[in-house]
Amino acid sequence: MSSGHKTVTFFLTVICALLLVILGKCLGWPLWAWLAAAASLVAAPAAVALISSRRKNPLPRELTLEPDLPIPPLERREQRVTRVALPSDTPDYDFIFSATVRWYPIDAPSDAPLVSPGALATDAVLARARTISAQRSPGRCTLVQHELNGELGTMLPDPSGRVYAMAESVDLTLPDQDRERLAKLSGVRKDEAVWEHERRYEQNKRSYLGDDVLKDTGSAVVWWLSRNNDRIDTTVKDIGLLAQLSSAANNQDVPEPFRHLVPWPEEEQEDDGEPSATDLFDRMLVMMGFTEDDPERALFVDRVADASEKAARHETARAIRQRFDPQEDPGTHDEPPPSFGPS
Template sequence: MTTARKTTTVFLTVLCGLLLTIVSLVQRWPGWTWPALAVLLLVVPAGFFRMASQRRGPVPPSFEEQLTAAPVERTECRVNGVALPSLWDDYHFVFSATVRWYLADGPGRGTVLNPAGLAVDAVIGRARAIAEKREPGHASLLQHELGGALSRMHPDSTGHLRAMAEDVSLTLPAEDQERLDRLAGVRKDETVWEHQRKYEQSKRRYLGEDVLKDTGSAVVWWLTKNDEHVARTVADLPLLAR
């Protein structure tokens, strides 16, 4: 039982007792006391209920607003671990983001039962159109590119809403990243080996087709290497001729 109800019960009990007392005494009262008694019976209850209402206080505005406020419509959701294709077959990016949207106003739009589904589909479609043209080795760079491309509100294909994304995250699965690292190491080693092979071929061609094609070319080459040992070069002419 609340405090206000208890107070009302006590008041009614006291009032009933007062009335019984008055009835027992009224037969001996003079006639001029009847108007005073009527005023007393009207003023006392009114004053009592006024005091009770002041003690209880007004209804909080926030409570009234909660009763009349419309339900809050959700306009964002989190998407995690969506696979997006890359330029290379069998390599996929892992996409996560917070999708936001708002419903478009206009005639004939109708009621959208699942706006989150439309917004997520629109954002993923925009992200896929970019990701499938990028190599998997540049996931960190693509993450920033998608963060900029998806930061603007764009209408979905149905025209019911506009959607965007923030907190974009883009990664590669760990095993795919390991494969890319090994491929990069092999390509680097192959490039170094190719340069070494070309260097050796060029050196052999230079010696065989230029330096050692005849005795004169061999002597000139030897002199450029040992210009301070002319006498020794002359002594080595038979060797250079062979």
């Protein structure tokens, strides 16, 4: 009988004795009734103790010896991984990876070696993250972070088959210096694309004027006729200027059939003090309809000045540039355009 049972039996015996005393007093029991009641009070606890001793205890004895043993702590199955470098698709530009790794062990054979499940889980998560990041641009850091959150959010077994692992709360960043470098490179590429577009545009314009419009006097006349809305009389008057212009653009003398149409020959200019070449060129620009704010005017002037240089008319070329483009330095006209690549 346990101590609890003994305590309950004692109190029941005392209560029963008090009830019998009260009942005997009220009923006026004889002596023999009092003796019988006393005997029953003594026999009842003994019977209860005998019955209790024969009943089997439902709890093993070893579990009742120390009832206040501490509960063993639960195994921790997560850990935070911070600031791990992951490669990108651009050399020397690494992502900085942080995440919470979670896992649970897989049942293993009894003879399997002991392992560190946290280490296996972390290695498996980093391998999965590295496979994705190595194919992504460092300039898309935020997008790659969301992609990793989705890809690593599924429990998958590690290569050893000992744990299931996943990651959550993924944080992916780039160092500040790398972010600044990428921004500068992007700006340079954009500027270079604009400059290349402008250069091709100018080359196309030069090619159009030199290889098409001013290819010969006939082409120049047709072009000038189209620009003057088919005004034949104006075009006929300008044939001499057009012949002189196309010949200068091709580094050639004015063809014989058009020489008599060329106004103010150079010999007469020297002898009679006629207007200079730049004066005549100015008049030609006005007659051709070029205004000072016309972007094609500067290109046209530059083309004629280049042709004069190639024809060894250096003074004329210099005078044209000084008069029609005074801000340009003739000495640096033929320098190549600046490079937008890194120094």
